[in-house]
Amino acid sequence: MRRYFLAPLVLAALLVVLLLRPELMTPLLRLLAEPGQDLIYDRKPLMTLALWHLALVGAAGLVATVIGLALGILVTRPGGAEFMTLARMASNLGQTFPPIAVLAVAVPLLGFGFEPTFLALCVYGLLPVFETTVAGLRGVSAPVREAARGMGLSGVQRLWRVELPLAMPVILTGIRLSTVINIGTATIGSTVGAVGLGEVIVAGLQSGNTAFVAQGAALVALMAICAETALRGLGRLADSGALTRA
Amino acid sequence: MSAPARRAALVYAGPALGGLALLPLLDFRANRIVGGDGVMAWAATGGSAYATALLAALALGTILSGSQVLRLALALAALALLGWMAGQGAEALMAETSEFARVSLGGGFWIAAAFLALAAADAAARIGLRAMVRIALLAGPVAALALALQTGFFDDLSILREYDANRDVFDAALAGHLRLVLGALVPALLIGLPLGWLCFACPRARAVILPVLNILQTTPSIAMFGLLMVPLGALARSYPGLRDWGVGGIGAAPAIVALALYALLPIAANTYAGLSGVPAAMREAGRGMGLSPARLLAQVELPLALPVILTGIRITVVQTIGLAAVAALIGGGGFGTLVFRGMGQAAMDLVLLGTLPIVALAIAASLAFDAMIEATARGEAA
Numbered sequence: 001m002r003r004y005f006l007a008p009l010v011l012a013a014l015l016v017v018l019l020l021r022p023e024l025m026t027p028l029l030r031l032l033a034e035p036g037q038d039l040i041y042d043r044k045p046l047m048t049l050a051l052w053h054l055a056l057v058g059a060a061g062l063v064a065t066v067i068g069l070a071l072g073i074l075v076t077r078p079g080g081a082e083f084m085t086l087a088r089m090a091s092n093l094g095q096t097f098p099p100i101a102v103l104a105v106a107v108p109l110l111g112f113g114f115e116p117t118f119l120a121l122c123v124y125g126l127l128p129v130f131e132t133t134v135a136g137l138r139g140v141s142a143p144v145r146e147a148a149r150g151m152g153l154s155g156v157q158r159l160w161r162v163e164l165p166l167a168m169p170v171i172l173t174g175i176r177l178s179t180v181i182n183i184g185t186a187t188i189g190s191t192v193g194a195v196g197l198g199e200v201i202v203a204g205l206q207s208g209n210t211a212f213v214a215q216g217a218a219l220v221a222l223m224a225i226c227a228e229t230a231l232r233g234l235g236r237l238a239d240s241g242a243l244t245r246a
Numbered sequence: 247m248s249a250p251a252r253r254a255a256l257v258y259a260g261p262a263l264g265g266l267a268l269l270p271l272l273d274f275r276a277n278r279i280v281g282g283d284g285v286m287a288w289a290a291t292g293g294s295a296y297a298t299a300l301l302a303a304l305a306l307g308t309i310l311s312g313s314q315v316l317r318l319a320l321a322l323a324a325l326a327l328l329g330w331m332a333g334q335g336a337e338a339l340m341a342e343t344s345e346f347a348r349v350s351l352g353g354g355f356w357i358a359a360a361f362l363a364l365a366a367a368d369a370a371a372r373i374g375l376r377a378m379v380r381i382a383l384l385a386g387p388v389a390a391l392a393l394a395l396q397t398g399f400f401d402d403l404s405i406l407r408e409y410d411a412n413r414d415v416f417d418a419a420l421a422g423h424l425r426l427v428l429g430a431l432v433p434a435l436l437i438g439l440p441l442g443w444l445c446f447a448c449p450r451a452r453a454v455i456l457p458v459l460n461i462l463q464t465t466p467s468i469a470m471f472g473l474l475m476v477p478l479g480a481l482a483r484s485y486p487g488l489r490d491w492g493v494g495g496i497g498a499a500p501a502i503v504a505l506a507l508y509a510l511l512p513i514a515a516n517t518y519a520g521l522s523g524v525p526a527a528m529r530e531a532g533r534g535m536g537l538s539p540a541r542l543l544a545q546v547e548l549p550l551a552l553p554v555i556l557t558g559i560r561i562t563v564v565q566t567i568g569l570a571a572v573a574a575l576i577g578g579g580g581f582g583t584l585v586f587r588g589m590g591q592a593a594m595d596l597v598l599l600g601t602l603p604i605v606a607l608a609i610a611a612s613l614a615f616d617a618m619i620e621a622t623a624r625g626e627a628a
Binding site: 032082083085086089090092093095096097098099100101104105107109180183184185187188191192198201202204205210213214216217220221224225228 | 253254257258353364367368371372461464465466467468469470472473475476479564567568569571572575576582585586588589592594597598600601604605608609612
């Protein structure tokens with residue numbers, strides 16, 4: 001267990017320390033800023049921004065995972081196979097929409113702030129989860145399916161006790177991809193007024209303060225790498241069978 | 247057509263009609279800033295009950311029709327009718343008011359247009375047309391749209407008024423966007439393809455290259471743009487001569503470098519995947535024929551890996567076209583300029599004027615690559 005989660009724990013600790021004591025970054029930031037510029041963003045506590053960032057990504061990720069899983073399960077059932085083309089096309093089309101476009105189009109409908117960003121993150125998080133759910137469930141081999149059927153398991157039981165556990169490592173890859181992409185995309189949400197670490201970067205870009213840009217970028221990148229290693233560890237745990245044995 | 251296929255057709259026609267029933271076809275505003283009044287598709291002014299009924303009939307036809315060719319034709323006809331209703335409605339609404347009034351496309355139009363287009367694409371996919379034929383088929387509606395724009399049929403819609411008012415900005419944005427995308431892709435290909443080959447030829451290099459590229463990919467785009475301003479700005483400060491080449495902390499240079507860095511992972515990873523997917527027997531056969539390693543690569547391995555490599559390039563191109571929109575934040579130009587300006591002025595039509603070309607470019611690029619991938623995969627099978 002420990003070997004899977006050591007790296008993310010260390011990174012998370014580093015992130016928390018930097019969020020609570022941002023002045024530790026000043027020696028490095030001083031190299032970037034013009035003389036006389038503020039070095040540390042102090043309009044809001046960095047910890048508050050980071051927690052909002054996480055809440056936004058987490059809430060959207062949860063919604064995207066539930067919908068993506070449900071859709072993936074639906075189109076791989078015999079009755080839903082006809083919807084496969086639709087789902088494939090919609091997900092291909094979704095990838096041609098840049099995140100900023102989804103945000104920009106959502107603003108007039110939902111106003112500035114949390115809501116349009118939440119919507120964009122849901123849309124963007126959905127695609128990887130859906131794709132990997134389909135790939136994972138289709139990857140369950142026919143003999144295994146047959147054996148489950150032969151044991152007299154019902155359709156729901158087969159899905160819940162055989163297919164989903166076997167597909168779990170692949171599905172977790174999708175959730176990981178979706179989370180990492182969304183931590184980055186949430187930053188763009190700050191251009192439409194969502195509260196998050198992107199605020200620091202946008203403030204830096206607007207006032208020409210590279211120290212702000214660098215600290216915002218470093219914190220977001222650290223958060224993304226932290227989430228990436230944690231979910232990768234979870235995936236390895238699933239691979240080892242520890243999650244399914246229970 | 248089987249019952250499930252009908253159910254799938256319902257998935258398109260249902261939302262298309264539901265969207266038009268619940269949301270306005272057009273939005274009418276007394277001037278550019280104030281809130282709008284929705285104009286439903288069947289409204290006395292700006293709408294048409296007959297056209298709405300005909301549209302409903304065409305959409306229902308896509309559910310009932312037995313053949314996919316007929317479904318395709320019905321969906322395209324419904325799209326054309328929808329376009330006609332929008333142009334006609336805008337003209338009727340504008341005929342009665344001042345020139346400051348604006349008519350923009352409403353939620354009903356967008357939902358109906360999206361689902362009808364999906365219905366047409368679905369039918370085309372089920373007929374099993376080749377990618378080249380699909381592109382040729384698509385040329386029809388695109389030409390019709392271009393003709394309608396040329397003759398001024400849509401000129402009363404506010405998105406075209408925004409275009410008229412911002413024609414210079416739009417042209418500059420198009421040129422800037424293409425420059426960003428091509429400027430990033432060319433170096434990314436020149437570096438990414440050899441990197442992919444290196445990953446394939448030398449496992450020890452792979453253990454370093456792929457994780458590093460992965461970390462680059464996880465860095466948020468907006469942060470990457472911002473961070474590259476630092477070294478490039480410093481470079482331009484120390485060597486002012488570089489400014490003449492466009493190198494600086496603000497502008498297209500940091501954006502192009504950032505986009506190229508993002509493009510490296512999909513190119514290198516797919517080149518590696520493609521090369522390692524070449525069957526060992528093929529490689530042995532080539533070696534047995536006395537091919538040198540260089541000729542083996544050029545004549546056997548690369549042609550066999552080409553479909554996978556092209557898939558990587560397709561992902562990269564689509565991704566770069568979208569990401570280039572963010573470059574506007576650091577003064578890099580491109581369609582993002584229109585998007586951000588529109589958001590700043592709360593002018594939805596200006597946002598759309600920036601967004602639609604990006605989506606159109608991305609779709610065009612992915613269609614072109616699909617055709618290329620299909621052609622190379624077929625060549626391999628022959």
